[in-house]
Amino acid sequence: MSNKAVAGNTIVIHAVGDVGPRRIEYGEPPDTLFTMVHEKIKEADVSFCQLERSFSTRGCLQYRDHNTWYGRVHPDNVKALVFAGFNVVSNASNHAFDYGPDAMLDTIDILRQNNMQVIGVGKNIAEARKPVIVERKGIRAGFLAYCSVLPVEYEAREEKTGVTPIRVSTYYEAQEYQAGTPPKIITVPLEADVLAMEEDIRKLRSQVDIIMVSMHWGIHHIAGVLAMYQPEVGHRAIDAGADLIIGHHAHVVKGIEIYKGKPIFYSVGNFAQETPQHIKPPKDMVDHSTSAVYKKWQEEPGWDRYKGARDKRYTMMARIIAGKEGIRRVSFLPGFVNKKAEPEFLTRSDERFAEVLHYLEPWCKELGTALAVEGDEIVVSRTSGGL
Numbered sequence: 001m002s003n004k005a006v007a008g009n010t011i012v013i014h015a016v017g018d019v020g021p022r023r024i025e026y027g028e029p030p031d032t033l034f035t036m037v038h039e040k041i042k043e044a045d046v047s048f049c050q051l052e053r054s055f056s057t058r059g060c061l062q063y064r065d066h067n068t069w070y071g072r073v074h075p076d077n078v079k080a081l082v083f084a085g086f087n088v089v090s091n092a093s094n095h096a097f098d099y100g101p102d103a104m105l106d107t108i109d110i111l112r113q114n115n116m117q118v119i120g121v122g123k124n125i126a127e128a129r130k131p132v133i134v135e136r137k138g139i140r141a142g143f144l145a146y147c148s149v150l151p152v153e154y155e156a157r158e159e160k161t162g163v164t165p166i167r168v169s170t171y172y173e174a175q176e177y178q179a180g181t182p183p184k185i186i187t188v189p190l191e192a193d194v195l196a197m198e199e200d201i202r203k204l205r206s207q208v209d210i211i212m213v214s215m216h217w218g219i220h221h222i223a224g225v226l227a228m229y230q231p232e233v234g235h236r237a238i239d240a241g242a243d244l245i246i247g248h249h250a251h252v253v254k255g256i257e258i259y260k261g262k263p264i265f266y267s268v269g270n271f272a273q274e275t276p277q278h279i280k281p282p283k284d285m286v287d288h289s290t291s292a293v294y295k296k297w298q299e300e301p302g303w304d305r306y307k308g309a310r311d312k313r314y315t316m317m318a319r320i321i322a323g324k325e326g327i328r329r330v331s332f333l334p335g336f337v338n339k340k341a342e343p344e345f346l347t348r349s350d351e352r353f354a355e356v357l358h359y360l361e362p363w364c365k366e367l368g369t370a371l372a373v374e375g376d377e378i379v380v381s382r383t384s385g386g387l
Contacts, residue, residue, distance in 0.1 A: 008137070009137070009139075009323055009324070010137075010139070010321050010322060010323045010328060011044075011045040011046065011136045011137055011139045011141065011210075011321075011322055011323075012043065012044040012045050012046075012319065012320070012321055013044055013045065013046045013047075013048065013141065013210075013212065013244075013318075013319075013320040013322065014040075014041055014043070014044035014046070014047045014048065014317055014318070014319055014320075015047075015048040015049075015212070015246045015265075015268065015317065015318040015320070016041075016048070016049050016050075016268060016271040016272075016315070016316075016317045016318075016343075017049075017050050017246075017247075017248035017267065017268040017269050017270060017271045017315070018050050018052045018093075018248050018249065018251070018269075018270045018271060018272075018273045019049045019050060019051055019052065019080075019081070019086075019271050019272045019273065020051075020052040020053050020071065020073075020272070020273040020274050020341075021033050021053065021073065021077040021078075021080035021081065021272065021274060022053065022073045022074075022077055022274045023077060023080060023274075024073065024074040024076050024077050025073060025074065025077075026274075030076065030077055030078075030079035030080035030083065031079065031080060031083035032342070033080045033084075033272050033274070033341070033342055034080060034083055034084040034272065034342075034343070035342065036342060036343065036344045036345070037084070037317075037335070037343050037344065037345055038083055038084045038085055040317070040333065040345055041084050041085045041086070041317070042084075042085035044319075045136040045137065046087060046088060046134050046136060046141055047084075047085050047086045047087055047088070048086065048087075048088045048089070048090070048143070048212070048214070048246065049081065049084075049086045049089055049090075049271065050089075050090045050092075050093065050214060050216060050246075050248045050249075051081070051089050051090065051091045051093070051107075051111075052071055052093050052095050052273060053071045053072070053073045053077065053095065053107075054071055054072045054073070054091075054095070054096065054098060054099055054103040054104060054106070054107045055073060055074070055075040055077060055078050055106060055107045055110045055111070056072055056075060056099060056102065056103035056104075056106035056107060056110075057074065057075065057106075058099070058102040058103055058106055059072065059099030059100045059101070059102040059103030059104075059106075060099060060100050060102075061098065061099060062097060062098055062099065062100055062151075062153070062154075070095070070098040070099070071093075071095035071096075071098045072098060072099045072103055075106065075110050078110050078111065078114055080272075081111075081114070081116060082114050082115075082116075086116060087115065087116055087117065087134070088116070088117050088119065088132055088134065088143050089111055089116045089117070089118050089119070090118075090119050090120045090143075090145035090214040090216070091104070091107055091108070091111075091118055091119075091120055091121045091145075091163075092119070092120025092121055092128075092145040092146060092147040092163045092164055092214065092216050093147055093149075093163070093216045093249065094147065094149045094150055094151060094154065094216070094249070096120075096121055096147075096154065096162075096163050097151075097153075097154040097161075097162055097163060100161075101123070101160075101161035101162075104121055104161055104162070105123060105161060107121075108121060108122070117132040117134070117143075118132070119131065119132050119143050119144060119145040119214065120144075120145025120146060120147065120163060120164050120214065120216075121145075121156070121161075121162070121163050121164070122156055122161065122162075122164075123161050124156055124157065124158055124159060124160065124161065125155075125156040125157050125158055125160075125162075125164070126158075127156075128156040128162065128163060128164040129144075129164050129196065129200050131143060131144050131200065131204045133204075133207060133208055138324075139209050139210070139322065139323065139324055140207065140208040140209050140210070141208060141209065141210040141211075141212065141322070142204045142207065142208035142210065142211045142212070143211075143212050143213075143214065144164075144197075144200055144201065144204065144211070144212075144213050144214070144242075145164060145213070145214035145215075145216070146164050146165065146166045146193075146197055146213070146214070146215055146216070146217075147163045147164065147165060147166070147215075147216040147217070148165070148166045148167065148168050148189070148215070148216065148217040148218075148229070148233070149216060149217060149218075149249055150163060150165055150167065155167070165190075165193055166189055166190065166193040166194060166197060166215075166217070166233060167189070167190040167193055168187050168188065168189050168190065168227070168229050169187070169188050169190070170185065170186070170187050171185075171186040171187075171188070172184070172185060172186070173186055185227075185228070186228055187227045187228045187229040188228075188229060189229045189232065189233050194233060194236055197213075197233075197236075197237060197240070198236060198237070198239075198240040201213070201237060201240040201241045201242050202240055202241055204241070205240075205241035209322070209323070209324045209325075209326070210243050210244070210322045210326065210327070211241060211242045211243050211244070212242070212243065212244045212245075212246060212320075213237050213242045213244070213245045213246070214245075214246050214247075214248075215230075215233070215234070215237075215245055215246070215247045215248070216247075216248055216249045217229075217230055217233070217247055217249055218230055218247060218249055218250045218254070218266060218267060219250060220249060220250045220251050220252075221250070221251055221252060221308070221309070221312070222250075222252075223252060223254075223311055223359075223363075224254060224255065224362070224363040224366075225254075226254065226255070226266055230247070230266060231257070231264075234247075234257070234259065234264045234266075235259055238259050238260055238262045238264070239260075242262065243262050243322070243326055243327055244262060244263055244320060244327065245262075245263070245264040245265065246265050246268060246318060247264070247265055247266045247267045247268065248267055248268055248269070249267070250266075250267035250269070251269065251270050251273070251308065251312055252267065252269055252270075252309075252311050252312055252314065253267055253268060253269035253311075253314050253315065253316055253356070253359070253360060254266040254267035254269075254363055255360070255363030255364045255366060255367045255369065256360075256364050256367065256369050256371075256380050257367040257368070257369060258330075258367075258368070258369055258380065258381065258382045261327075262327070263318075263320075263327070263330045263380060265318055265332075268315070268316050268317070268318055268332075269312075269314055269315045269316060270312065270315060270337060270341075271315050271317070271335075271337075271343050272337070272341055272342065272343050273306075273337075273341055274305065274306070274340075274341040275304075275305055275306050275307055275341065302339055303339050305339060305340050305341060306337060306338070306339055306340065306341040311359060312337075313336055313337045313338075314334070314335075314336065314337075314355075314356045314359055315334075315335040315336065315337055315343050316332040316333060316334050316335060316356070317332060317333045317335065317345070318330070318331075318332050319331045319332060319333060319377065329379070330379070330380040330381070331374070331377040331378060331379045331380060332377065332378055332380065333345045333346075333376065333377055333378075334346050334352075334353055334356035334357060334378060335356075336352050336356070345376070346376070347376045348373060348375070348376050353376075357371060357373070357378060364380075365383070368382060368383050369381070369382065369383065370382065370383045
């Protein structure tokens, strides 16, 4: 559906997942990361992304009990987001505090200086929980962000800079009498954090027409699988008054659920996540992070800059049409990420369009969701028909 076909009393929201620009470090112009998609992104009244970097030259590397990359890049990389046209950014992630409070606060400042509003992080928990409200065409949209995959001490507190948390505990339960069989994995969100989220949503509800909640959550790299806590948290957010949930962190696209007429995108996948392979962890750090189940692919020549299995290259941009009474239409534009981490939207004549669709269909079907092709978009609805 073109923007010309959108009614004048509605707005369009575009939302994508993990973005990690570092073109400056590669000696390339920042805008090259979004050359193929920026015009489409800018067609929306509001465009959202999840930032997986800190834009700063300050800060100290924080202790982490596992080996991973660390997400601080030169502040000029913000020009990539400006070129793309994003105006609401969540920085609530498991990398937002990699270089501590100075780098996080620098990131917030530089995003705001470039006319982007920031959610999910702050100098304290009150600021991190503060929503962003954007008004377009007389319609007010509110945005909140949370993270469930936080390293220890990355969360914001009353007098501590950090991320808005929804912390989760993990337990294991035997499913069979046979020794050595896989256990059931039980994940339980911290009730105090979920209650705080519900309070945020209820307080925002009376101020806006639409509420979008960003969730950095779930199980990364594994196709289709959701953690037990995700539907619970998603449903409670909607019960509290949210209209739309955009999930990310998984690095692959996952199923979409329509709950009480409201869409939950469990993962919209990576969008423009440049892989910082040359950033080394601290010397003598023990590697606890890479389980064999996460790496079942064979590395392909030429993909050093964006490594991973083929399904990591699938991406999408959620496209939401909403009015003062709520959401009217839910769809997404399927995409593909190339060897330089650059996203491209696909047309239905491209064989990769069907590849992304067929990958998603089984996971959506399990959640009671139907996908229908309309032009170069894929429309989302309940299998029983309609939202």
